[in-house]
Amino acid sequence: NAGVTQTPKFQVLKTGQSMTLQCAQDMNHEYMSWYRQDPGMGLRLIHYSVGAGITDQGEVPNGYNVSRSTTEDFPLRLLSAAPSQTSVYFCASSRGLGGSYNEQFFGPGTRLTVL
Amino acid sequence: KNEVEQSPQNLTAQEGEFITINCSYSVGISALHWLQQHPGGGIVSLFMLSSGKKKHGRLIATINIQEKHSSLHITASHPRDSAVYICAAQGGTYKYIFGTGTRLKVLA
Secondary structure, eight states: OOOEEEEOSEEEEOTTOOEEEEEEESSOOSEEEEEEEOTTSOOEEEEEEEETTEEEEOSSOTTEEEOOSSSSBOOEEESSOOGGGOEEEEEEEEOOSSGGGGOOEEOOOEEEEEO | OOSEEEEOSEEEEETTOOEEEEEEEOSOOSEEEEEEEOTTSOEEEEEEESSEEEEETTEEEEEETTTTEEEEEESSOOGGGOEEEEEEEEOSSSOEEEOOOEEEEEEO
């Protein structure tokens, strides 16, 4: 099992550019989410999905889009990058509801810099 | 006031010391999670607690639901324990509120 994979690991963008951060998991997890981590702040939820075809907004969704066409993949799209989106992005997945199923598995992160 | 607060923010210990990291939360929870973030950035789940105490190797996590407080203890600390430890309150099915983390450095 590869677990949760993310690409790229590092990315530099210019203001206004768009890009997609990729996330995939091979554990057949229903729940997937995207977080951003900024210095001095806890992880903040951007978007999440409870299954293929179902997505919803988290705490800080502005400037980001997601889709979930398959159970395995959950890409995060930056529509028009801004310096405020400079951050480290983590994708996570879990099996679903209840008990140990709520343990989240995290990807290695993508460090994004927007100039 | 943050809904999840950790203390201390930074901690330096000598190898072998007993370490305690605290987490207080102000929201209702279904579970409390402890995570470890390695110096390279990767995040792994250590514990998920809804009551009582859990132990895994040298790590012990406890929770007091009435006081809305959880602790993570590390016995016989080792330099490889150096990491950022994060607590997260699971307030709803999909709602996690993360603390800002405790940066631990264990010196040999």
